[in-house]
Structures are given as C-alpha cells and as structure tokens.
Amino acid sequence: xxxxxETNCEDxxxxxxxxxxxxxxxxxxxxxALHASRxxxxxxxxERAEALQGALVRSVESELDRLDTxxxxxxxxxxxxxxxGALSERLRQYLAERRWFAPLPALxxxxxxxxxxxxxxxxxxxxxxxALAADNHAQIERIESNWPHVAVWSEPTEHTTAIWVASYxxxxxx
Amino acid sequence: xxxxxPPARRWVLPLAAVxxxxxxxxxxxDEEIALHVRTVLxxxxxxxxxxxxxxxxxxxxxxxxxxxxxxxxEEERHCPFGGRNNFEIPGGxxxxxxxxxxxxxxxxxxxxxxxxxxxxxxxxxFTVPNRGNIWVGGPRxxxxxxxxxxxxxxxx
Numbered sequence: 335x336x337x338x339x340e341t342n343c344e345d346x347x348x349x350x351x352x353x354x355x356x357x358x359x360x361x362x363x364x365x366x367a368l369h370a371s372r373x374x375x376x377x378x379x380x381e382r383a384e385a386l387q388g389a390l391v392r393s394v395e396s397e398l399d400r401l402d403t404x405x406x407x408x409x410x411x412x413x414x415x416x417x418x419g420a421l422s423e424r425l426r427q428y429l430a431e432r433r434w435f436a437p438l439p440a441l442x443x444x445x446x447x448x449x450x451x452x453x454x455x456x457x458x459x460x461x462x463x464x465a466l467a468a469d470n471h472a473q474i475e476r477i478e479s480n481w482p483h484v485a486v487w488s489e490p491t492e493h494t495t496a497i498w499v500a501s502y503x504x505x506x507x508x
Numbered sequence: 509x510x511x512x513x514p515p516a517r518r519w520v521l522p523l524a525a526v527x528x529x530x531x532x533x534x535x536x537x538d539e540e541i542a543l544h545v546r547t548v549l550x551x552x553x554x555x556x557x558x559x560x561x562x563x564x565x566x567x568x569x570x571x572x573x574x575x576x577x578x579x580x581x582e583e584e585r586h587c588p589f590g591g592r593n594n595f596e597i598p599g600g601x602x603x604x605x606x607x608x609x610x611x612x613x614x615x616x617x618x619x620x621x622x623x624x625x626x627x628x629x630x631x632x633x634f635t636v637p638n639r640g641n642i643w644v645g646g647p648r649x650x651x652x653x654x655x656x657x658x659x660x661x662x663x664x
Contacts, residue, residue, distance in 0.1 A: 442523075443521065443525075446521075446523070446525040447525065449525075450525055450528075469637060470567075470636070470637060470640040470641065471637070472634050472635065472636045472640070472642045473614075473634060473635045473636075474632065474633075474634045475616075475633045475634055475635070476631075476632060476633040476634075477630070477631075477632040477633075477634075478628075478630075478631040478632065479628075479629055479630050479631070480626070480627035480628065480629060481629045481630075481646075483646070487571070488571075489566075489567060489570030489571045490570065491566060491570060492566065492567065492570075494567045494570070494571060494640075494641065494642070494643065495634075495636075495642050495643070496571045496572070496642070496643040496644070496645055497630065497632065497642065497643070497644045497645070498644075498645050498646045499621070499629045499630045499644070499645075499646040499647075500646040500647075500648075501629070502648065
C-alpha cells in the first residue's frame, strides 16, 4: 500500500508545516505534493502558504536592501585596538613618551668618559711607603762614577744596599 | 627634527667606551711600574729624626752614621718599562731612573745621577726585590748630605 493512497486531508493538515519546511523524506514529500495537486482545498492552502512565505521573504530582503552597511567596517575598525609594532619600535615610543629619559644617553656617555679618565689616571698600586721586602738585597750589575769616592755596602738586617758617591772624603758613610 | 640613533643604539657607544677603558687599564696595569724616589737630608747637627721616615729608621740607622735625618722631597711616578724618568733632586741635580724589566719578583733599574754639566757622578745598573729599595748617598747640600732612596713596585 502506497503513502499517497493513504494521505487524506486530515493527514495533510497535520503534516502541513513539515511539508512546507521540507522536513520529511522524499516519499512523504511526494505523497503530500500529489495530494495537494488533487485536492483543491489543500492545494489552495499550499498556494496561500507559499504566497505568504514569498511575501515574507521579499519583505525581509527589501528591508535588508535598505540597510546602509558602508560605514559598518570603519565603525568596527575604529573600536579595534591598533596592532602592536616591533619591540624596537615600541621601546622607541616608550622612551619618546618619557622625556625625563632623554638625557640618560648623554649622562651615560659622560659617566663613561669619567670612568675612562679614572681608569687611565688611577694609580696601579698605592704608595707602598717603606720597602716591604723582607730581603732587600740589591744586586749591582754595573756601576760607573766620575767621582773619586765610590762605595757599596749593605746593612745586616734587611740587607738594604747603599751606593755612596762623593767628590770629597766621606763623613757619615762607613 | 634631528635624526639620531635609535635609543637602544645610543647605549652602545658609552658601553663600548667603558669596556675599552677597563680593557686598556688592565692591559696597561701589567706593563707599568711605580717608582718611588725619596730624598733625605742627613746631618750631624742635632738628633732629629723625621717621623715620615719612621719606616726607614732601621735602614738609615743601619747604613749611615748621621745623627739627624729629614725628608726633603718625595715623589712617586707610574711609568711603563723602558721609559726614562727624571726626578729633580735638591741642589740642581737630576736622577734618571729607567725601569728595565720585572722578572722573578725582581726589578732591574738603570740609574743615572746628573749634576751640572760635569760627567755623571753615578751611572749604574742593578736589580732590587720588587717593592724593595736602594740608597744612593753622597751628594752634598749646604746643610748636609743627601741620601736618595730609589724604590720600585711592579705587578708580578
């Protein structure tokens, strides 16, 4: 027994919304369409419903056509956050916004120059004062003098050496 | 508007200068030596001993027989090896000290004492321990005799 033979006006009315929306299988759709084509009452209902649906669609499309969307993207874009640039660009902008930061390179250069001068002029070692060598023995490798009195000797504790040159008879020297 | 270096690059030059200064300083430190020349006036009048010479008391008492010692001049100079350094000595004299090398913790010095236009009273080469000293005595002064301590201190 086929479906179209069983479709009557009561079944058609019950399944009418599904038929209009196309929410049924192909066999049921075919049976419903066949009944609508043979039954003037149900066929009229379908025509009225389709006319109403078409009017509704046209009305919506008409309203959509009247909408002006040309400024829509610009309005959205205006409210979007600007894209983030490269790190160097952001750092440059950060420094530019902070004016107190501007003299720092000059100050750094000045500090570097001061450090350079200090490094060059700072003594390598502090004055040692008295000799700290426990054995202060000197080794004379060559000695020449045009004065008649020349003497070399050492003291006994630290073995510190003295060279005496005099053009006169020594007094305080041994 | 003046076109300058980007802010990040402005730091490169000062940092490079500091780095070069430190490197140069470290390089020079190993090639420098400190020379100390102290001139003492020794006399046989009085028994004063200059307190600035306290560290040399034992050396002076052990080497010389004067009764009074007074520091009349003190000079320290940092110089590279091989350079000639002239120290003025009271009485119009000149002491030329040339550090030659530092080896085995000993410093070799060449010392020339010049007095006027006459031939030098002293021309000598010797080594002393690093941070040690030697005394040169004899030149007369109107008040007594000059004793000159020549010391050297290098970085081993």
